[in-house]
Structures are given as C-alpha cells and as structure tokens.
Amino acid sequence: MSARTHIPTLMSRAGATAALTTAAVAATVLVPAMSGGAEAASPAGTALKAAAAKRGAPYQYGAAGPNRFDCSGLTQYAYKRAGKNLPRTAAAQYNRTRHIPASGRQAGDLVFFHSGRNVYHVGIYAGNNTIWHSPKPGKTVRQEKIWTNSVWYGRVS
Numbered sequence: 001m002s003a004r005t006h007i008p009t010l011m012s013r014a015g016a017t018a019a020l021t022t023a024a025v026a027a028t029v030l031v032p033a034m035s036g037g038a039e040a041a042s043p044a045g046t047a048l049k050a051a052a053a054k055r056g057a058p059y060q061y062g063a064a065g066p067n068r069f070d071c072s073g074l075t076q077y078a079y080k081r082a083g084k085n086l087p088r089t090a091a092a093q094y095n096r097t098r099h100i101p102a103s104g105r106q107a108g109d110l111v112f113f114h115s116g117r118n119v120y121h122v123g124i125y126a127g128n129n130t131i132w133h134s135p136k137p138g139k140t141v142r143q144e145k146i147w148t149n150s151v152w153y154g155r156v157s
Helices: 003-030 043-052 071-081 090-096
Strands: 098-100 110-115 118-127 130-133 142-145 151-155
Touching: 043 071, 043 118, 043 130, 071 090, 071 118, 071 130, 090 110, 090 118, 090 151
Parallel strands: none
Antiparallel strands: 098 151, 110 118, 110 151, 118 130, 130 142
C-alpha cells in the first residue's frame, strides 16, 4: 500500500478527532459547572443539581422545601439530597463550612453574603460568578450573577 492510500484514512481520523475535541470544548463552555463529570458525582455537584431542579419554587420565610424555600432552606435541602447535613440558618451554615478564598471556589460551594461580620444570605455557587438561591419574598428560586463583593465562600465537607 502506498502512502497515498493512507491519506484519506488519516484525514478522516484527524477530522473525527477535531470534531470530538470541538464538541468537548463546546460542552465545557456551555455547562461550566458540570464539565468534569466528577463534580456531578460529588456531594457538591449533587447539591448544585438539586438546587437547580427547584428553579421557580417560591420563596417563603422559614421554608426548607420541598416546594417552598428561604435561602438557607434551599441550601440545606440541596445538601441533604447529597447526603450532607447543614444547620438551618445562613450564619450557622457559614460556621459549619471550611472557609475558602474566592480564587479557590468551585461549583457547589456555598456563597455567603455579609454585612460586616453578619451573614444574611446564602446560595450555591454555580460557576461563572453565578449562584442558585431563593432570594426574597415575591421571588422564586433562580440562578443569578453575584451582585456584590461582600461575600465569603465555604465548602461543605
């Protein structure tokens, strides 16, 4: 066989490899929080998926699901689905997590909003500077950009 007869085979293999690489990169860009596969199987990935699955559920003060949530109720519910127990309030959840810098945050970490030393809100980090959270009365569970720099991050272990 001459080198010329191998060219179409090599070109088709190269084309298939390029197409698969392009598809993998596109999937990573479209779904950054679930790009590695390992995250989806981790408690953090499971909790993130559980929170996202509650999109549109109404806010209700003191509610921890399964159909209505306040902020810490949503995070508690999501992590319970992942086999982890969290306390009920945002401040107590902050005290229970391993504190991490913003540079080390990962999908599924908790994002704590604070004023001075007081934690007043919590959500689950979803990647791309966004969180899943239950914001306030009259609103529903949603994914939103983090709107302030007054946040701390915590990892559930």
